[in-house]
Amino acid sequence: KSTFISVISHELKTPVALIKGYADALSREDANWDRDTIQNGLAVIEEEADRLAELIENLLAASKLQAEGMRLNLDDVYLPRLAEQAIDRFQTQTDRHQLVAHFPPAFPVIQGDVVRLRQVLDNLLSNAIKYSPDGGEIVIRGSYDDQSVQITVSDPGIGLPPDQLERVFERFYRINNRQTQKAQGTGLGLFLAHAVVNAHGGQIRATNNQEGGATFSFTLPRRE
Known part of the structure; x- marks a missing residue:
């Protein structure tokens, strides 16, 4: 408390x-x-x-x-549309970042809670902008196979300490170093994203990009 x-x-x-x-x-x-x-x-x-x-x-x-607890209102969800809507909302908030989405043709519709999944994308985009203070391109990508769909959000920002890649999903957890001190946040956004993805039977993780920055990716099961 x-x-x-x-x-x-x-x-x-x-x-x-x-x-x-x-x-x-x-x-x-x-x-x-x-x-x-x-x-x-x-x-x-x-x-x-x-x-x-x-x-x-x-x-x-x-x-x-x-x-x-996490209650889901399941319905058909088309993630490429959610991604484009998120980009439209966040692009108006920054002129230093270029937000783009890449999805393959015939991307499958899944069963999910559209409000909750919108919140996941919003939190991941917000983080990507927040921790890319020099601007640059932020990319949402989608892929799929017979069992699941995957969404990634990649940024060109400051990246994450390797020993804290899993802890960033803890409630109230914030990385504490000189590069992140200027970024505002409660440590709730990624915690909520993790909870939503888990409630859908999926997984979410964070990785660092070789060229700099970080990528957050989550998988969700396809509709049977």
Whole structure:
């Protein structure tokens, strides 16, 4: 409980302070801001509001998971469409990253919970952007065989310490080094992604890319 309160208090404080600070500054009657300054201030407010929305969504999902377990509403899910929708949402939040998706033809429809699987893709894309501070191309790829489908999200970012590749899926766990200190997060996104994939009978893992950055991949069983 103390860890929960500490993490959430810290993560809420920063975006709230930034939103209030920029809103107060832009509303000053004695200031004559130029258009660029106003646009930059509004962009910061929008970005921090998005961070708050993501934080609240993850908190609610984690709380519900702890109270009720993972309940799935199964339906037909076409993952290429979910990936394109996720890219459309996140591309508007960054001009330093190029988000692309590659899926083979005739990608199979699976049985899954579309809301939960959308949350998995959102959390993986959010992480990829967050830990690729220099920008670059982030790629969602799909593949399949007779038994399962696989989705990978690869980024050109800072990568992961090899001894922490499994721990990143623990609740509240955050990598603690100089490269990750500037990235905001609660350590809930990957925990929730892991829970959702497991509830679908799948697996999720993290690996480092030889050329730098990290890849998160998850497999889900195909519909019988």
